[in-house]
Amino acid sequence: MIIVEQLSKQFVREAAWPRRSKSVVQAVKDIHFSAADGVVTGLLGANGAGKTTTLRMIAALLPADSGRVLVDGVQVEAGKQATQARMGVLSDARGLYPRLSARENIAYYGVLHGMSRDEANERATALADALDMRALMERRCEGFSQGEKMKTALARALVHDPQNIILDEPTNGLDVLATRALREFLAWLKSPAGGSKCILFSTHIMQEVERLCDHVVIVAGGETVAQGTVAELLNQAAENNFEDAFVKLAFA
Numbered sequence: 001m002i003i004v005e006q007l008s009k010q011f012v013r014e015a016a017w018p019r020r021s022k023s024v025v026q027a028v029k030d031i032h033f034s035a036a037d038g039v040v041t042g043l044l045g046a047n048g049a050g051k052t053t054t055l056r057m058i059a060a061l062l063p064a065d066s067g068r069v070l071v072d073g074v075q076v077e078a079g080k081q082a083t084q085a086r087m088g089v090l091s092d093a094r095g096l097y098p099r100l101s102a103r104e105n106i107a108y109y110g111v112l113h114g115m116s117r118d119e120a121n122e123r124a125t126a127l128a129d130a131l132d133m134r135a136l137m138e139r140r141c142e143g144f145s146q147g148e149k150m151k152t153a154l155a156r157a158l159v160h161d162p163q164n165i166i167l168d169e170p171t172n173g174l175d176v177l178a179t180r181a182l183r184e185f186l187a188w189l190k191s192p193a194g195g196s197k198c199i200l201f202s203t204h205i206m207q208e209v210e211r212l213c214d215h216v217v218i219v220a221g222g223e224t225v226a227q228g229t230v231a232e233l234l235n236q237a238a239e240n241n242f243e244d245a246f247v248k249l250a251f252a
């Protein structure tokens, strides 16, 4: 379970000209929500709303200016290992090693998480079956298609069987079939058979949210502006169409 309380983050850049001037971007102002186990929670927001910055703070990759994140009751501290074992993170930059095979990319992360080589290899094979990527496993990642990269990066994020799964725009660049397969896999992961995982993902695609999310957090201008099920948000906005509801709730 992930609990996010009043998160904020500002980026300050020194500009070269005019001298010593600073530009400040308040990327996140006040984000708050809970993402429960056995539930898919979606962070929905327009470009620049603060989704990636929020996910990076949750994943302990970036320090917050204020607020806090609890993962299974343990407070996240940027760069510290304590909560990382409990999280699997698929970032927007998939970040695979191009010269390593898919199997090596996946198993290497397992070893970094303290698994033995055999254990990590076995788990990589099991994930390859679940994600239908057996044929890719011994190929170098160099030249992989978007969908192949995503599957490999997802398997790598899940190698240590984390309870909490954080995905930044996971369907970016995927075709209809790959998106559907990912949706089915995430639905399995949140089910008791898949381990009742806590799944948190960011997106700006309405259909994805309607099809996949049990709980939706609408983010605009770095703030949580509304949250609930799709039905609750439609009700709140007094709209029948989710896109209209989103626009009303995010920009009214």
Ligand SMILES: Nc1ncnc2c1ncn2[C@@H]1O[C@H](COP(=O)(O)OP(=O)(O)OP(=O)(O)O)[C@@H](O)[C@H]1O
Binding pocket: 011, 012, 025, 026, 027, 028, 045, 046, 047, 048, 049, 050, 051, 052, 053, 054, 204
């Ligand atoms: N390292 C950084 N330095 C300066 N500004 C940043 C940095 N990272 C993010 N920002 C700014 O913070 C704001 C929020 O960015 P963020 O990437 O979190 O948005 P997002 O909701 O993920 O957007 P998108 O859907 O376009 O990926 C944007 O205005 C962005 O330009």
